[in-house]
Amino acid sequence: MSIFSNVRHLSLQELVPLLEQQQAAKVDVVASADSLRSNTGMMELFGVSPVVDERGVTSVDGLYQPTTAADGQIADKLGIPIRYLRRLRDRDRLDLYDSNVNGWLHGPVSNDLPEPDDRSFLLRLFTSAGPCEPGVLRAMVSDRYGIIDNLDVLAAVLDGIRGAGADVEVRDCDLTESSMHCKVYSPQVSALAPRFLENYRSPFANPELEAARRAVGGEVDRWRRAAASEGKGYEPGSEPVMFAGFRFSNDETGHRAVRLTPELWVKICGNGLTLPLFAHTHRHIGERLDTGTVSWSQDTYRKKLAVITAETRDKVAEWLSPEFFAARVDELEHAAGAPVTQPERTMEVLAKRLGFSDTERGGILSHFIAGGQLTAAGIANAVTSYSQTVPDPDRASALDDLAVHAMTLV
Structure with missing residues (x-):
């Protein structure tokens, strides 16, 4: 590796x-x-x-x-x-x-x-x-770029989670030559979303789509086994439980920043719907650096990490609260039922509006058909299941940020 x-x-x-x-x-x-x-x-x-x-x-x-x-x-x-x-x-x-x-x-x-x-x-x-x-x-x-490294961000965010007193699990992580993405959920904060998941079946029951996901790592079946062992198992296609969670990412090469984003997660199939409207960003900006080897003040660096820890603590306490989670699931449920009667035409329009490539449009359409859910919710689920098969973690994360928006455009 x-x-x-x-x-x-x-x-x-x-x-x-x-x-x-x-x-x-x-x-x-x-x-x-x-x-x-x-x-x-x-x-x-x-x-x-x-x-x-x-x-x-x-x-x-x-x-x-x-x-x-x-x-x-x-x-x-x-x-x-x-x-x-x-x-x-x-x-x-x-x-x-x-x-x-x-x-x-x-x-x-x-x-x-x-x-x-x-x-x-x-x-x-x-x-x-x-x-x-x-x-x-x-x-x-x-030379004004403020460096904050992935390993230190990981430690700072985990400290913030502990500070919030949250019971969470880190469910999935991605790493590139420049960025890190981690996904967290709380087993204790869950809700039924029967309208959003009505008639939905995991597209990874399709061997070709499952092979595409395995090709970039991971194993959907482990979540099904885990859910069953915890008493949360359902027959495939009838899993209406969503969990509260969030994602955090860091970019070390100047494109982005430390970013925290709440997420609604369907554990049984791994679909995660991020809520970018509530995202919090900590940008990398620093003092001008002199030419030569970069030498950082450890006191200044620790203070930067302490801010990230405090911001994480506050956001986790907000996003994993039953009140915030219930309100977001309710919003999702209200938007979920709009019918999709012309899937190919709908995907063409969404691709133009949201900037999907031809490959992405075709992949999302395949996941939509395999999911068997001919509604706006099916579009959101198709985007988030397809994203699990995308090799580039940055693009996969960007697709997940578009899922809820795509659903509202139907």
């Missing part, structure tokens, strides 16, 4: 060792533009002071392969159209890639070419796995 690739449907016990491996490979430096150059599509650092920390002395000069996200940040920072830069990489025109990046970083100066860039950037790196291998450029962001 690589720490540099997308990994879905992890348990908390599986997530922590991967975060620890990522933490050990991380290096953060602030580098001026004149110490950077593109070399065969990789970012080369030169003349940057070594990192000195508890691991010893780590040289950071060398080559780093940009991730897809980092390519986007390079394009954004240098004013290069991202589609053009990605096309150069996809077509193996790394000579033109280098010329564009280096031209904007360094000149040369003429009437129609830019001045050399005089900015500094925070580079988030993974060191190389071997002496002859390049490292990984995870992010090229502003």
